[in-house]
Amino acid sequence: MTKYVKLAAMAGYQPERVVTNDELSQFIDTSDEWIQSHTGIKERHYAIDENTSDLGTQVARKLLAQTGMEATEIDLIIVATISPDALTPATAAIVQGNIGAIKAFAYDISTACSGFVFALSTAEKFLRSGAYQNAIVIAAETMSKTMDFKDRTSAVFFGDGAAGALLTTTDNPAEEIFHGEKLCTQGDKDVIHSGRVQPLSQVTGDNYPVMDAFYQNGRAVFEFATTTVLAHIKEFMQEHNLQADEIDMVVPHQANLRIIEKLSQGLGIPLEKFAINVQTAGNTSAAGIPLALNQELAKGKRPQKALLVGFGAGLSYATMLVDLSYFN
Template sequence: MTAHAKISQVAHYVPDQVIHNDDLARIMDTSDEWISSRTGIRKRHIARDQQTSDLATKVAASLLEKSQIPAEAIDFIIVATITPDSNMPSTATKVQAAVGAHQAFAYDLSAACSGFVFALSTAEKMIASGRYQKGIVIGAEILSKTVDWSDRTTAVLFGDGAGGVLLEASSEPHFLAESLHSDGGRGQSLVSGIQGLHSPFSDKQEDDSYLKMDGRAIFEFAIRDVTKSIGKLIEDCQLTADDIDIFLMHQANFRILEKMAQKLGVSIDKFPANMMEYGNTSAASIPILLSECVANGNIKLDGSQTTLMSGFGGGLTWGTLVIKL
């Protein structure tokens, strides 16, 4: 029998500390009006004393509790992140140990704001191989440790959080189509965590850990390249944009979502948004949005809704999945 994968459970977690735009206006030259009118963002959650693995572990534990599946039954854990606790051990292995998923293999995946889509695509192939039955995919970030808090062009945009899904084997196909892309030639448009050479045998290079972004280039990339690839994928599926019930997009900027909806000829009502609450949480943004949509009843997880997920960002990377949820 052909193996398929389905998303059977969702969860998310964000730190308790909330930073409003007015709070940022007290420490930098900005204002609520300046931030919200350009991005839609009004506040963000910022970790006070937690690491990325702590946020991801909360999500994994919630997925297990909701599904009533024992941790020992999980075959793999993938954490999409660009803000791991450390290069090694991976964030995913810390989650594996914390929840007691002793039979699971675990690793991190780095594809920035496309990370959750790339990780979900990978996990779906694992389940579809027939070798694995259950896996956890999480997007988790603490971007507050990567931004320069004196730089209003970046610091106001990002927040911390985690979201994830439980993936299980199914007799019916749920993942209908995908389109994954990278363009390293434009990678300098969005960079973070540059590490210099420290060997005594190498010319010294300076570290540059702060996140830096060419906002205009990223905005145009999202509107032009990402929207074009979404339209092509829908067409390749022999669907129309009207056939998509809900668009779960990376939550970077509400103006980007408005432009995308306009270019695709779709009502913005099909594009749920929560960046006003969380800011841009990179790999965590889509799974947090998915989890909230399930919680408020917009998504049923009964396989009846044709859903499009699309992430885009550093790399440059962009990826889209069409899934029955």
């Protein structure tokens, strides 16, 4: 029997600590005026004494509470993150242990700001097989712990947060959420990178692993987003016979407001149709898309044709067409 996949619940979580541009300007060579004019960001949330798994666990518990589902009913947990608690174990495994999902298998996906779309795509394939019924997909980031706060070209952009979805199988085709996707990778290790560990240069007792901070070439990222990603979205729309005026909502990666404005102009889709939270959340990497989408769903919006658009390190980029008109 053909299995359909529906969105059963969606939830988000942001740390309590709010960091304004003025606060950052006390120790970074920048200003509120510069940050807002270049990025549109006014403030962001930082996790204090919380790690990525803590944020993800908060989301998982909210998802279970919304559905009344027991943790033991979950078959799969995927966490999309580039700021994991550790290289191993997977942050998803920590979340699994925290909520007691003893029957679930769990692992992380690392495709940066495209992570939530890649993770949704992966979970959908497992559920579609018929072998699994319930999956939790979370994007969680504590980007603040990866920053070099002397690098204003990166540090002022990023914030922390998590959001996710609980997907279940259904026999009702009217509840199907997924209606198309296009996932891409353009191998480039230098435009955006974080957590690089250098190989040994010699065998000595003084060797100790050291990771580098997050880095991005801002100009190259802007060019990538406004050319390659824009062309990718247009190609996706053409392949699915979608006209700009048919799109009810676009949920883009919350890179910065200026990039989102360029995408709006290039696609001919009004900015009012874009789900945006970057002004108050900052760039939350993989968490940006689900946080923004959850925000719109909480307002009661139920788009029939919504585009989820992720792009980031890899370079990775992805567009997914979803139908949320039947979401309860």
